[in-house]
Amino acid sequence: MPELPEVETIRRGLEPVRGRSIASATFGLPRLILGSKAGELTRQLRGQRIDDVLRRGKYLVLKLDRDILIVHLGMTGQLTHAPAKAVEDPRFLRTVTGMQKPLGVHPVDKHTHAILHLDDGSRVQFRDPRTFGKIIFIVGHEWEKNPRIRILGEEPLELKIPAFLKKHFPSNSRRPVKALLLDQSFVAGVGNIYADEALFASGIHPKTLVASLQVAETTRLLNAVKTVLKKGIRYQGTTFSDYRKPDGSSGDNYERLMVYGRGGRPCRSCGTPLVKIVVAQRGTVFCPRCQPLHTGKGRAKGSGKKHATLKTMDKVRRPSHN
């Protein structure tokens, strides 16, 4: 599933379309389009220049000279940029794990739901077999007011941790911490892969209740979020089935993952078999030894030393109102 590192990699790969104009556009599946209708959208986009390619969370934002086109890749969305003389590569369609990288972009097939024909003869193609993706058209440039964008939390790579924790950490929440990481209104762009990776990297069990997290742990966790996202970007994203870069090739991060997709296999750190469970309705892999579960009760008492949770810190700072 394309998460922040995959969308960022796609954004960077689409740099060459900056300054190009949309000569024509075609759309399939109407239900993937929000803010306009297929036929109308073709007319609205024609002639517009692509001034910038931005990213917010898992959303890719095309800034046009008059309007905004936002793409969300859902589960299996792919955006490829086919040069004018692109060779369509049938191998693109094969499951990718362990295979060679494709040589060209995907063929236009029944899963290709949008094509932007640019003025240099190249094409931007949107393909999405499971159709969880969305194409959002926004008239004018005020895209950040869109409800789906407005509710997003901060960009994890930009936030300053201590200030962020004070302001945005739900210290009373009874949710498991993994659910919080997946909540796009907390931080924007973390999905199932990088949530599991960040929890492993910080040694935190995915079912740990948010309210019982200690300050040191939340700090470690957010640092880990940053680290695993940056690593994902460095290796140009995680391909385990559908994700591709705009040139059609696969990302290199899959083989570098510590836990995601490795249930039952030995922990790369301690050798203990990794365990797969369900948390927040999502498959979740963790190491029972590196990520032990502490309950809210036992932890602060057991050792002689007290560890402050954000909640208890809050109480020190300002007395409770109830």
Add this chain to the structure above:
DNA sequence: AATTCGCCCTGTCGGC
């Protein structure tokens, strides 16, 4: 109010 659940969708895979 906070949290969980059900649903959307289709390719792939294991079992028989």
Add this chain to the structure above:
DNA sequence: TGCCGACAGGGCGAAT
């Protein structure tokens, strides 16, 4: 070989 159910999961709206 072919059929079939289980599974994958981001995000939204409904239910609890």
